[in-house]
Amino acid sequence: VSTRAGIVVTGTEVLTGRVADRNGPWLAEQLRLVGVDIAEVIVVGDRPADLLAALTHLADRPVDLIITSGGLGPTADDLTARVVGDFHQRPSALDPELERRIAAIVERLQRGRGWRLDPEATAAGVRKQALVPAGATVLEPVGTAPGLVVPPPDDVRRPDGSAGPPVVVLPGPPRELQNMWPAAVAAPPVAAVIEQARELRQNTLRLWGTMESDLAAMMREQGAALDDLEITTCLREGELEIVTRYGPDRQADYDRFAAAVADRFPDTLFSADGATIDEIVAGLLRAQSLTIATAESCTAGLLAGRLTELAGSSDYVLGGLVVYSNQAKHDLAGVPTELIERVGAVSEEVAVALADGARDRLGADIGVGITGIAGPGGGSAEKPVGLVHFCVSDGTHRRPARWVIPGGRSEVRGRAVLLALQLVRRLLQERR
Amino acid sequence: VSTRAGIVVTGTEVLTGRVADRNGPWLAEQLRLVGVDIAEVIVVGDRPADLLAALTHLADRPVDLIITSGGLGPTADDLTARVVGDFHQRPSALDPELERRIAAIVERLQRGRGWRLDPEATAAGVRKQALVPAGATVLEPVGTAPGLVVPPPDDVRRPDGSAGPPVVVLPGPPRELQNMWPAAVAAPPVAAVIEQARELRQNTLRLWGTMESDLAAMMREQGAALDDLEITTCLREGELEIVTRYGPDRQADYDRFAAAVADRFPDTLFSADGATIDEIVAGLLRAQSLTIATAESCTAGLLAGRLTELAGSSDYVLGGLVVYSNQAKHDLAGVPTELIERVGAVSEEVAVALADGARDRLGADIGVGITGIAGPGGGSAEKPVGLVHFCVSDGTHRRPARWVIPGGRSEVRGRAVLLALQLVRRLLQERR
Numbered sequence: 001v002s003t004r005a006g007i008v009v010t011g012t013e014v015l016t017g018r019v020a021d022r023n024g025p026w027l028a029e030q031l032r033l034v035g036v037d038i039a040e041v042i043v044v045g046d047r048p049a050d051l052l053a054a055l056t057h058l059a060d061r062p063v064d065l066i067i068t069s070g071g072l073g074p075t076a077d078d079l080t081a082r083v084v085g086d087f088h089q090r091p092s093a094l095d096p097e098l099e100r101r102i103a104a105i106v107e108r109l110q111r112g113r114g115w116r117l118d119p120e121a122t123a124a125g126v127r128k129q130a131l132v133p134a135g136a137t138v139l140e141p142v143g144t145a146p147g148l149v150v151p152p153p154d155d156v157r158r159p160d161g162s163a164g165p166p167v168v169v170l171p172g173p174p175r176e177l178q179n180m181w182p183a184a185v186a187a188p189p190v191a192a193v194i195e196q197a198r199e200l201r202q203n204t205l206r207l208w209g210t211m212e213s214d215l216a217a218m219m220r221e222q223g224a225a226l227d228d229l230e231i232t233t234c235l236r237e238g239e240l241e242i243v244t245r246y247g248p249d250r251q252a253d254y255d256r257f258a259a260a261v262a263d264r265f266p267d268t269l270f271s272a273d274g275a276t277i278d279e280i281v282a283g284l285l286r287a288q289s290l291t292i293a294t295a296e297s298c299t300a301g302l303l304a305g306r307l308t309e310l311a312g313s314s315d316y317v318l319g320g321l322v323v324y325s326n327q328a329k330h331d332l333a334g335v336p337t338e339l340i341e342r343v344g345a346v347s348e349e350v351a352v353a354l355a356d357g358a359r360d361r362l363g364a365d366i367g368v369g370i371t372g373i374a375g376p377g378g379g380s381a382e383k384p385v386g387l388v389h390f391c392v393s394d395g396t397h398r399r400p401a402r403w404v405i406p407g408g409r410s411e412v413r414g415r416a417v418l419l420a421l422q423l424v425r426r427l428l429q430e431r432r
Numbered sequence: 433v434s435t436r437a438g439i440v441v442t443g444t445e446v447l448t449g450r451v452a453d454r455n456g457p458w459l460a461e462q463l464r465l466v467g468v469d470i471a472e473v474i475v476v477g478d479r480p481a482d483l484l485a486a487l488t489h490l491a492d493r494p495v496d497l498i499i500t501s502g503g504l505g506p507t508a509d510d511l512t513a514r515v516v517g518d519f520h521q522r523p524s525a526l527d528p529e530l531e532r533r534i535a536a537i538v539e540r541l542q543r544g545r546g547w548r549l550d551p552e553a554t555a556a557g558v559r560k561q562a563l564v565p566a567g568a569t570v571l572e573p574v575g576t577a578p579g580l581v582v583p584p585p586d587d588v589r590r591p592d593g594s595a596g597p598p599v600v601v602l603p604g605p606p607r608e609l610q611n612m613w614p615a616a617v618a619a620p621p622v623a624a625v626i627e628q629a630r631e632l633r634q635n636t637l638r639l640w641g642t643m644e645s646d647l648a649a650m651m652r653e654q655g656a657a658l659d660d661l662e663i664t665t666c667l668r669e670g671e672l673e674i675v676t677r678y679g680p681d682r683q684a685d686y687d688r689f690a691a692a693v694a695d696r697f698p699d700t701l702f703s704a705d706g707a708t709i710d711e712i713v714a715g716l717l718r719a720q721s722l723t724i725a726t727a728e729s730c731t732a733g734l735l736a737g738r739l740t741e742l743a744g745s746s747d748y749v750l751g752g753l754v755v756y757s758n759q760a761k762h763d764l765a766g767v768p769t770e771l772i773e774r775v776g777a778v779s780e781e782v783a784v785a786l787a788d789g790a791r792d793r794l795g796a797d798i799g800v801g802i803t804g805i806a807g808p809g810g811g812s813a814e815k816p817v818g819l820v821h822f823c824v825s826d827g828t829h830r831r832p833a834r835w836v837i838p839g840g841r842s843e844v845r846g847r848a849v850l851l852a853l854q855l856v857r858r859l860l861q862e863r864r
Contacts, residue, residue, distance in 0.1 A: 038448060
């Protein structure tokens with residue numbers, strides 16, 4: 001049986017969908033690294049009854065560890081610490097030393113930022129943040145809010161004989177939560193849970209051009225050989241991603257599975273070690289000491305933005321041209337106006353001219369051209385919304401490609417960027 | 433007391449943080465539009481015991497409506513329909529008419545995509561998807577999976593005398609879920625819940641340059657006048673967003689609050705009607721019949737990509753220059769090499785030259801230049817990581833600006849794009 005944790009994310013902004021939760025996914029990955037599985041992620045608003053019900057529910061599942069994020073601010077509606085303390089029957093009391101440390105942080109912040117805050121309200125906020133449930137471990141503030149590790153009640157046993165899960169109380173801002181995590185893991189009640197967890201390995205395979213149904217058929221053939229592997233597959237942004245989790249004693253099973261995938265889908269398996277397409281393209285450019293430049297119409301800079309996401313990308317990205325108007329296609333990338341008039345801006349010929357123009361104008365080894373109809377307007381029977389022409393060129397080889405991408409404007413643009421990266425990868429691998 | 437719904441999102445990819453949940457936020461907003469509040473969003477993996485526990489927990493909260501997403505596929509590990517049926521004590525049985533309709537869809541899909549699937553496995557999958565809990569309403573498939581509305585048990589009363597919440601069972605793919613939603617809302621058990629919900633209005637104010645603490649102080653002064661408004665504030669990407677929800681009888685309270693915010697923060701309130709900065713910039717460019725072009729170094733095309741997110745942006749976006757290397761700054765944007773050598777690529781002078789270069793090379797009315805140090809490398813004591821110089825120019829007015837943006841590489845680049853949009857807005861509003 002695996003060691004499982006439950007996560008409670010508090011915050012009306014997250015609950016109502018206005019802000020995407022970044023803490024749940026981050027915590028899930030950190031927990032996996034120490035062998036702890038996630039049972040549930042629960043998002044609740046800033047209502048104490050809802051938070052208490054979520055804690056009760058998770059403790060009943062049962063889970064071995066509960067982690068909360070958010071609700072540690074200085075104002076009265078930030079109630080996580082008190083609710084968690086009450087939940088584990090640990091009354092909160094002021095920690096005067098902690099109060100002094102928080103006050104010093106707040107004062108430094110105010111001075112640094114030139115804030116003038118009401119001293120009485122500030123002191124009340126500091127006092128509230130320095131309330132600590134009896135027996136809890138304080139995690140030193142990264143911002144102004146301290147975190148907590150609240151152990152289960154000392155003298156209450158659950159029906160299964162256990163004491164119940166400790167609760168780790170972390171602040172909502174991702175930077176604060178992440179920086180506080182090492183201290184949380186080191187706190188004795190949490191360390192004790194993690195010690196019992198067995199190592200959980202995770203490997204990722206990525207395929208491009210294989211359908212989920214073909215993979216499913218291949219996995220059915222493998223049958224019982226996969227019984228001890230936890231395999232999840234998902235199609236995202238056109239890539240088929242296979243994530244497998246397993247205990248160390250199942251490494252041989254996994255190795256056989258990974259070899260079987262490589263054997264069946266040799267042309268579409270592009271990442272066997274978890275590397276992303278971005279990392280693979282960057283590695284190929286570096287290994288071949290090549291530079292790259294773009295000329296983008298419908299994606300309008302998103303490919304250049306993506307190529308420069310990785311630190312150090314200035315080693316191989318020179319720049320690009322965003323040629324949204326036809327005039328810009330001519331003026332910046334040198335696409336002949338006559339060509340655009342004859343075959344249209346969304347055409348293989350213009351994609352090729354853009355790739356060459358990008359190489360030429362930036363003095364790059366590799367040029368990428370993209371031109372398409374992102375929609376919702378501008379489509380026709382012959383050239384529908386979603387039609388995108390690509391070309392990747394190294395001067396010698398020109399690789400044009402054409403896709404009709406389904407979905408709305410943002411899907412078409414986002415998928416086009418991914419397809420361009422795959423086309424760059426293919427050309428670079430052919431050159432080797 | 434408000435009408436409340438609980439959402440259960442199923443899927444190991446979402447639970448482990450590999451895929452962001454898009455259904456919870458979308459459903460939350462749809463429910464708000466019909467006056468239903470969200471109590472909780474629970475994410476569980478593909479384990480029937482976890483799903484059942486989540487349903488039980490929500491029904492006990494209690495909530496008036498439960499919505500599930502995911503787990504309706506043809507394979508055996510997609511178990512949502514059966515678990516929900518069991519939960520409401522409604523045994524599932526094959527609906528032969530539905531089976532025929534699904535089979536027809538699958539056959540059409542296979543023909544269209546040229547798939548060759550094992551007929552027996554396909555038939556088993558179709559049969560599984562055509563199992564319907566007794567008394568449930570079938571929501572016709574948008575993909576291949578039908579949705580369900582499963583009413584509470586007929587003859588079981590809960591301690592509070594109610595029958596318990598109906599469960600709406602929707603597929604996981606966002607497009608399928610969204611297209612099925614109107615049918616779900618129209619199903620009698622759901623319509624009955626919504627009928628009892630009171631209208632909930634929502635308005636959004638956006639400020640740029642006001643601190644959360646100043647807003648909090650202003651709200652404290654308002655005191656009891658805000659008691660019947662549900663106000664949540666959040667700082668995101670440097671904008672302070674105030675979302676207020678209220679019943680129609682509190683419209684006057686809201687109007688007074690909105691007027692008070694406008695009165696106190698006249699210079700920083702940039703959106704009083706929910707419009708985003710993107711929409712405001714687009715509207716200003718259209719209203720003044722102006723075109724825009726960019727020259728980006730550290731953001732490397734992300735601003736151009738952002739400006740073209742809105743449909744119809746080709747009316748005012750001409751294009752841009754991605755000038756990642758210093759050579760490109762010179763060759764594409766005409767920044768003098770001597771200037772770069774003298775003051776450095778990250779400087780006010782180069783930002784101004786980039787803005788002018790963008791205007792000039794693209795023939796645009798407005799030019800935007802961005803140059804900065806996205807990190808993690810490249811910083812110095814004088815020019816730290818996060819330093820970004822901007823300039824917005826209309827040829828007559830040149831508005832340089834400088835920020836040191838905290839956070840990692842992606843935060844610096846993302847925030848720089850937002851800051852540039854705000855600077856464009858300010859210049860355009862000054863011109864009016």
